[in-house]
Amino acid sequence: MSESPETPEPSPAQSPEAAPEQPQAARPVTPGSQASFGTYGGRPVSFVRRGTRLQGRRQQAWEEHSDRWAVDVPRHIANTSVHPDYVFDAEAEFGRSAPLIVEIGSGLGDAVCHAAEENPDWDFLAVEVYTPGLANTVIKINSRKLSNVRVVEANAPEVLATMLPAGSVSEVWVFFPDPWHKSRHHKRRLIQPEFAALVAAALKPGGLFRVATDWSNYAVHVRDVMAGSADFVNLHDGERRGPESPLTQVWQSGVESLVGGAPVKEGRAPVSTEHTGPNEGVDETGGWAPRFEGRIRTSFENKAHEAGRLIFDLCYRRL
């Protein structure tokens, strides 16, 4: 393992919306799991894998329906890895030729299932390492009778690098990636220059990369990473700057600096963001997209709003 993983910030995947379950004790890292290797492509992976055990409704759904809706990926070094020889054949899987949207870190499947329902002519691949979230997505696929969604339990950079044919994807979505607040953990953030290059390779020319985050420091990080990529153009370059910028508004309100912008739960320490980035008072750069209308407000995003945090949308076109 490259470093001992620290408890990541709470993710929606850890606040299940499905049937009530018994509380799960934190599980030790399974030997052979990606968290026990900790790296991919020389970088620490962006997740710490916990809670792979399924219970109740989720277990039943996974046992009964994962054969149909989960892509059976041959593994490589870890149980979240994808064998580099494996290539996904979307046309064979969906039985048609349609634009393919890939949502990375799909959590409980709220966004992907909503989008699939709204866009029956598109196909969707939900990429997630959190098994209960995948089981929840399968429950939604079944209950809404969706035929245009598949899930894959895998580390996203590997899905982009080798599983998806180059130039085969119409859009890649990353909504509310784990923020990894502490400076020493920033290297764990999913969106990095190497990740942007993988997204670029998977996308068709003209394809879109959409990101949303509720943390200003991650938003600036994404904007910086993407500004350094020659493969993309920001569709909203220079927009929403100055007083209109959500970054200016966060800096001026100090909303994230109180207790990391997170509501303090009884008996729990507040999340510390350490800092929200260099507070320049006014964001003269902008580049923020309007809210993506195809993104529904998930329970996770609701929590951000309740805590008073602002949402940053970003949208890039593959050249």
Ligand SMILES: C[S@@+](CC[C@H](N)C(=O)[O-])C[C@H]1O[C@@H](n2cnc3c(N)ncnc32)[C@H](O)[C@@H]1O
């Ligand atoms: C903060 S949650 C957001 C979930 C969802 N997008 C939402 O808005 O509710 C981030 C999710 O990304 C997943 N994730 C993190 N790194 C990943 C990776 N390398 N590959 C696949 N999923 C990953 C986590 O398991 C977690 O469920």
